Amino acid sequence: MAVYNLTINGKKHQVDVDPDTPILWVLRDNINLVGTKYGCGIGQCGACTVHLDGNAVRSCSLPVSKVAEQKITTIEGLSETGTHPLQEAWLAHDVPQCGYCQAGQIMNAASLLTNNPNPSDADIAAGMNGNICRCGTYTRIQAAIKTAATKMG
Amino acid sequence: MNLIKTSHNRRSFLKTSTVAGGGFVLGFSWLTACQTADPVKEAVVKAMPKEWFNINSFLKIGDNGIVTIMSPNPEIGQNVKTAMPMIVAEELDVAWEDVVVEQAPLNTKDFSRQLAGGSQSIRHGWDGLRMAGATARRMLLEAAAKQWEVPVGELTTSEGIIYHKGSGKEMGYGDIASAANGMVVPEEIGLKDPKDFKIIGTDRLNVDGKKIVTGQPLFGLDIQEEGMKIAMIVHPPAFGMKLKSFDGDAIKSMPGITDVFSINTQPKGVELQWSDKNNVFPEMVAIVGESTWQVMKAKKALKVEWGPGSKSESSADHEATLTKFMSQxxxxxxxxxxxxxxxxxxxxxxxxxxxxxxxxLAHNTMEPMNFYANVTADKAILNGPIQTPEFAEKSIASLLGMDPEQITIDMTRMGGGFGRRLYGHFVTEAALISKQAKSPIKLVYTREDDMTHGIxxxxxxxxxxxxxxxxxxxxxxxxxxxxxxxxxxxxxxxxxxxxxxxxxxxxxxxxxxxxxxxxxxxxxxxxxxxxxxxxxxxxxxxxxxxxxxxxxxxxxxxxxxxxxxxxxxxxxxxxxxxxxxxxxxxxxxxxxxxxxxxxxxxxxxxxxxxxxxxxxxxxxxxxxxxxxxxxxxxxxxxxxxxxxxxxxxxxxxxxxxxxxxxxxxxxxxxxxxxxxxxxxxxxxxxxxxxxxxxxxxxxxxxxxxxxxxxxxxxxxxxxxxxxxxxxxxxxxxxxxx
Incomplete structure (x- = not known):
C-alpha cells in the first residue's frame, strides 16, 4: 500500500492503495465516483474512459502509480451541471439503451472533439472504434457527436 | 370508450396505506426526469410534495400534483422504464412533465410478471397499466364529485386537473388525492379511445437519460453500502470439470482478503427453478475482500485443483455431430x-x-454479472441486475430455508440483458457468499468469468x-x-x-x-x-x-x-x-x-x-x-x-x-x-x-x-x-x- 495525491475533477484526493491498482478501481472503490465503468479490464471496450490532462485514456489499464501530477477528469466532472454539448446532444438524440457504456463513449467523444473540432463522419467512426456499445447505438452516437461538434463550432 | 372489468389484477389497484412517507428526499434530477423531447427546454420545476397519497400500487400523487409512477418490470435497456409509466400516465390523464418514475422492487403480491424476457413486458402489461391509470383517475373523479356534490359524469379532466363545466370549478389531482385514497375501486372502468392518446405514440426521452450521461449510480456494479465487501468467484476453467480442492490459506494473507471458501448453490434437496437449471457450475470457490482490485489479485493467485466431472467436448466434435444429423x-x-x-x-x-x-454465442452484456447481498439470520436483502427476480426469490428461499417474506429483491437498471440475466445463479451465489462471510457483499464477475461461465x-x-x-x-x-x-x-x-x-x-x-x-x-x-x-x-x-x-x-x-x-x-x-x-x-x-x-x-x-x-x-x-x-x-x-x-x-x-x-x-x-x-x-x-x-x-x-x-x-x-x-x-x- 502507498499514499497517492490525486487531482480528480478539480478536487484533491488522497488514497492509500496498492501501487498497481488501476485508476478505474481507485475511482470506483475509493473515491465513490462510479460513473466510470468496468467492462473488460484490458483496454478493449472503452467503458472505463477518463481524461488524463484532457486526453482519453482507459482507466482499467492505468495504474495509480503512473498518474503523478496529471489531472483526472471523469464523466462526473465533464461539466458542472451535466450540460456539456455532448451530454445535451446525447439526450436530444436519446442515445442510450442500457446506458452502461455511454459515459465512456461521451468521454472518448469529448477528447476526440478537443483534438479534432470539426471531424468528418469517417473521423468520428474511426475515433470511436475503441468503444464498444453492446446495445448497438452507434448510429445515434455518430449523430450526437455531429450535433455537439456543430454546437461547439 | 371501451369498458373493461378491473377484476384482472384487481389487488394491484387497492390502496396500501393512506399516506406514503411524506417529504422524503429524492435525487437531484427527479423533477427533470420526465421533461419533454426537447432537453434544452428548461423543465418547469415544481416544489417537492409535502405528502404523497398512494392511490394504488402503480402510483402515488403528491399534494402539489406531482405523480410518482412505479415501473414494475426490470429495465435492461429495452426502455420499459419509460414506456410502461407512459401507459399509466395516459389513462390517468396527467402531464408527462409532472411524472416521476421509480423502479418497483419485486412485489409478487401487487404486480404480475415482473420479468424482462421474450419482448413481452408491454404486451402483457398493456391492459393492467391502462387500468391502473384509469381506475386511479376514476377514484379522483369520484372524490371530487363527492366534495363538489355534483354527478361524477359531469366532470372532465385534462393534464392532472379536474373540471366541472356547470359551476366552473376546477382542482388539481393533488388537492383531492387524499380523499381519492379512500374511494372504492370501480368494478368496471372506461379506457381511452386510442385516437385520444396524448402521451402514447409521442416521443419521450429515456427517464434515466440525464443520470446516464452524467454518470450517476444506476447499475448493480455501482452499489456501495456501509460495511460492504467485494466477492468474486473462481469457477471451473472448462465445461465438464469440477472443483477438487483449493489452497485458500495461501491467499488469505494477501492484502485486504478476509475470506476464502467453497460454495454449492445446488445442494441436494434444494428446489431448482427454471432459471437455475442451465447452470452447470454449482460448486465454486468464493473470495471475499476489501476492494475489487485486491480480490482480483487474490483470484489470480489462487491455486485450485480441478477434476473431471463429465466428458469434455470440443467445437470440432460438436460440429461433426450436427453435420452427421443433417443426413439422418x-x-x-x-x-x-x-x-x-x-x-x-x-x-x-x-x-x-x-x-x-x-x-x-456469449451474451457479453457490457455490465458483467454481479449482485449485492446482505444475508443475516432472519432476512436476505438483495439488489442488482436480474431479469427474473421472482425466480431468484424462490431459489434463495429454498437455498437459505427462508420464507419469501424474509427476502427483499430490488432491481437496478441493467447494463444489458440479452437473456443472460434470466439465469440468476449469480444471485444465489451472492446470497450464499454473504451468509457464509457474515457480511454484506457485492459479487462481481470479471469479464473473463462472465464470458467463460456463459449460458x-x-x-x-x-x-x-x-x-x-x-x-x-x-x-x-x-x-x-x-x-x-x-x-x-x-x-x-x-x-x-x-x-x-x-x-x-x-x-x-x-x-x-x-x-x-x-x-x-x-x-x-x-x-x-x-x-x-x-x-x-x-x-x-x-x-x-x-x-x-x-x-x-x-x-x-x-x-x-x-x-x-x-x-x-x-x-x-x-x-x-x-x-x-x-x-x-x-x-x-x-x-x-x-x-x-x-x-x-x-x-x-x-x-x-x-x-x-x-x-x-x-x-x-x-x-x-x-x-x-x-x-x-x-x-x-x-x-x-x-x-x-x-x-x-x-x-x-x-x-x-x-x-x-x-x-x-x-x-x-x-x-x-x-x-x-x-x-x-x-x-x-x-x-x-x-x-x-x-x-x-x-x-x-x-x-x-x-x-x-x-x-x-x-x-x-x-x-x-x-x-x-x-x-x-x-x-x-x-x-x-
Whole structure:
C-alpha cells in the first residue's frame, strides 16, 4: 500500500492503495465516483474512459502509480451541471439503451472533439472504434457527436 | 370508450396505506426526469410534495400534483422504464412533465410478471397499466364529485386537473388525492379511445437519460453500502470439470482478503427453478475482500485443483455431430403436410438444398454479472441486475430455508440483458457468499468469468430443401434442424401454411456446455437461414425475392395449409409491402446492391431491405430500411432505438462473433479474442417505418434482430455473387477480406 495525491475533477484526493491498482478501481472503490465503468479490464471496450490532462485514456489499464501530477477528469466532472454539448446532444438524440457504456463513449467523444473540432463522419467512426456499445447505438452516437461538434463550432 | 372489468389484477389497484412517507428526499434530477423531447427546454420545476397519497400500487400523487409512477418490470435497456409509466400516465390523464418514475422492487403480491424476457413486458402489461391509470383517475373523479356534490359524469379532466363545466370549478389531482385514497375501486372502468392518446405514440426521452450521461449510480456494479465487501468467484476453467480442492490459506494473507471458501448453490434437496437449471457450475470457490482490485489479485493467485466431472467436448466434435444429423432422419417430426417425400422424389421438379451453420454465442452484456447481498439470520436483502427476480426469490428461499417474506429483491437498471440475466445463479451465489462471510457483499464477475461461465446461444445447423415445379411454383419444403440442447426450427412458422407438402424435423445434441435464451432465441439463427434460403429459391424460380414471398403469403391468406400456422399472413405481407415502397425497392441508386428479409417472432413483424455498396472491392452495408408491425407504438423515439440496436446487434453477431471450445475450455475469454461489432462496422443509416394499425401493442426488444443477417447476406450475394452459409461470415475471407 502507498499514499497517492490525486487531482480528480478539480478536487484533491488522497488514497492509500496498492501501487498497481488501476485508476478505474481507485475511482470506483475509493473515491465513490462510479460513473466510470468496468467492462473488460484490458483496454478493449472503452467503458472505463477518463481524461488524463484532457486526453482519453482507459482507466482499467492505468495504474495509480503512473498518474503523478496529471489531472483526472471523469464523466462526473465533464461539466458542472451535466450540460456539456455532448451530454445535451446525447439526450436530444436519446442515445442510450442500457446506458452502461455511454459515459465512456461521451468521454472518448469529448477528447476526440478537443483534438479534432470539426471531424468528418469517417473521423468520428474511426475515433470511436475503441468503444464498444453492446446495445448497438452507434448510429445515434455518430449523430450526437455531429450535433455537439456543430454546437461547439 | 371501451369498458373493461378491473377484476384482472384487481389487488394491484387497492390502496396500501393512506399516506406514503411524506417529504422524503429524492435525487437531484427527479423533477427533470420526465421533461419533454426537447432537453434544452428548461423543465418547469415544481416544489417537492409535502405528502404523497398512494392511490394504488402503480402510483402515488403528491399534494402539489406531482405523480410518482412505479415501473414494475426490470429495465435492461429495452426502455420499459419509460414506456410502461407512459401507459399509466395516459389513462390517468396527467402531464408527462409532472411524472416521476421509480423502479418497483419485486412485489409478487401487487404486480404480475415482473420479468424482462421474450419482448413481452408491454404486451402483457398493456391492459393492467391502462387500468391502473384509469381506475386511479376514476377514484379522483369520484372524490371530487363527492366534495363538489355534483354527478361524477359531469366532470372532465385534462393534464392532472379536474373540471366541472356547470359551476366552473376546477382542482388539481393533488388537492383531492387524499380523499381519492379512500374511494372504492370501480368494478368496471372506461379506457381511452386510442385516437385520444396524448402521451402514447409521442416521443419521450429515456427517464434515466440525464443520470446516464452524467454518470450517476444506476447499475448493480455501482452499489456501495456501509460495511460492504467485494466477492468474486473462481469457477471451473472448462465445461465438464469440477472443483477438487483449493489452497485458500495461501491467499488469505494477501492484502485486504478476509475470506476464502467453497460454495454449492445446488445442494441436494434444494428446489431448482427454471432459471437455475442451465447452470452447470454449482460448486465454486468464493473470495471475499476489501476492494475489487485486491480480490482480483487474490483470484489470480489462487491455486485450485480441478477434476473431471463429465466428458469434455470440443467445437470440432460438436460440429461433426450436427453435420452427421443433417443426413439422418430425425425421430422428432414437428410437422408434416401433404406428401413431401413423393414430391421431392419426382424427377419433374427442380430441387434446391442448402445447409446453414452458426456457432455458440456469449451474451457479453457490457455490465458483467454481479449482485449485492446482505444475508443475516432472519432476512436476505438483495439488489442488482436480474431479469427474473421472482425466480431468484424462490431459489434463495429454498437455498437459505427462508420464507419469501424474509427476502427483499430490488432491481437496478441493467447494463444489458440479452437473456443472460434470466439465469440468476449469480444471485444465489451472492446470497450464499454473504451468509457464509457474515457480511454484506457485492459479487462481481470479471469479464473473463462472465464470458467463460456463459449460458450461451446454442450452436445450430439446419438443412433446407425446396422443390419447384415446371412453372417454378414452390411445391414442397423440408427443414431439418439440429442444435445444442434443442433444434432451432419453429415448425408452424412461415413458410409452413403456404406450401402443400411440408416437413419439419428436429435433432437435439446433448452437451455439458450450458446454453439458454439469447436475444430472440432460435429465431436469431433460423430467420437468417430461412430467409437466405428463400432468396436462393426465388432466384432459382426466376422471381423477384419480394414478389416470390408475397405470392406465398397470398396463398397462406387465401388457402392456408394446415391449421396451426402461428402468424398472420396479411400482417407479414404488410411489412414486406411497406419496406418495398419505402426503400423504393425496384429503383436502387447506382452501385447499390440489395437484399431483403422478413420475419415474425415475439408477436411482431419486421421486414428489412439492406443496401450494400462495394468499397475497395469489399461489400459494405450502407443503409438499412426497416418496416415494423408491432401494433400501437408507445414511444416512437425509443422504439426506433430498439429497432436500430437489434439490427446492429444482428449484423455484428452474424458477421464477426462466435464462441468455440477446446476440450470444454472456452477459446475466447475477453474482447481481444471475442469480436463484437464496432463503430466503423455499423451501417451509416437505418430508417424505420411503423405500420399504423391501432392493434394492441407487442414487443420490440427482439424482433428486429432475427431477419437482418439474411438481408445483409442476400445483399452481399447480389453484390458479389457469393452466398454465405456459415456464421460468422467474416470467416469467409474471400467475401469479406
Amino acid at each position: 432422419k430425425a425421430k422428432e417430426v414437428a410437422r408434416r403436410d401433404g406428401n413431401p417425400e413423393a414430391v421431392f422424389a419426382s424427377s419433374d421438379n427442380k430441387i434446391v438444398e442448402r445447409t446453414y451453420t452458426a456457432p455458440f 450461451y446461444r446454442p450452436a445450430y445447423k439446419v438443412t433446407y430443401k425446396a422443390a419447384l415445379d415446371a412453372d417454378n411454383n414452390l411445391v414442397a419444403f423440408h427443414v431439418r434442424g439440429a442444435g445444442t440442447h434443442g433444434s432451432p426450427v419453429f415448425a408452424n412458422r412461415f413458410p409452413a401454411g403456404a406450401v402443400d407438402n411440408y416437413l419439419a424435423e428436429n435433432h437435439t445434441k446433448e452437451s455439458n456446455i450450458s446454453t439458454g435464451a439469447w436475444r430472440a432465441p432460435r429465431s436469431n439463427f433460423i430467420a437468417c437461414a430461412e430467409q437466405c434460403f428463400l432468396d436462393e429459391v426465388a432466384k432459382e424460380a426466376g422471381k423477384d425475392p419480394i414478389d416470390f414471398r408475397l405470392a406465398l403469403f397470398d396463398k397462406a391468406i387465401a388457402n392456408p395449409v394446415g391449421e396451426k400456422n402461428d402468424y398472420d399472413a396479411e400482417r407479414y405481407a404488410g411489412v414486406l409491402k411497406l419496406v418495398k415502397e419505402k426503400a423504393n425497392w425496384s429503383n436502387p441508386a447506382n452501385g447499390v446492391h440489395r437484399g431483403v428479409s422478413a420475419y415474425f417472432c415475439h408477436n411482431s413483424y419486421v421486414a428489412q431491405v439492406v443496401d450494400v455498396v462495394m468499397e475497395d472491392n469489399l461489400p459494405k452495408v450502407q443503409k438499412v430500411h426497416c418496416a415494423v408491425d408491432c401494433g400501437i407504438v408507445i414511444n416512437p423515439l425509443s422504439a426506433k432505438n430498439q429497432i436500430e440496436g437489434g439490427i446492429i446487434d444482428g449484423i455484428g453477431h452474424a458477421m464477426f462473433s462466435g464462441m468455440t471450445f477446446d476440450n470444454g475450455k472456452p477459446d475466447q475469454t475477453n474482447f481481444d479474442t471475442y469480436r463484437l461489432i464496432r463503430h466503423t462496422e455499423a451501417p451509416a443509416s437505418i430508417e424505420t417505418h411503423f405500420v399504423d394499425n391501432g392493434i394492441k401493442p407487442t414487443g420490440l426488444g427482439e424482433p428486429s434482430l432475427p431477419p437482418i443477417a439474411a438481408a445483409v447476406a442476400n445483399a452481399i450475394a447480389s453484390a458479389t455473387g457469393e452466398r454465405l452459409y456459415s456464421q460468422p461470415f467474416i470467416a469467409n475471407k474471400k467475401v469479406l477480406g
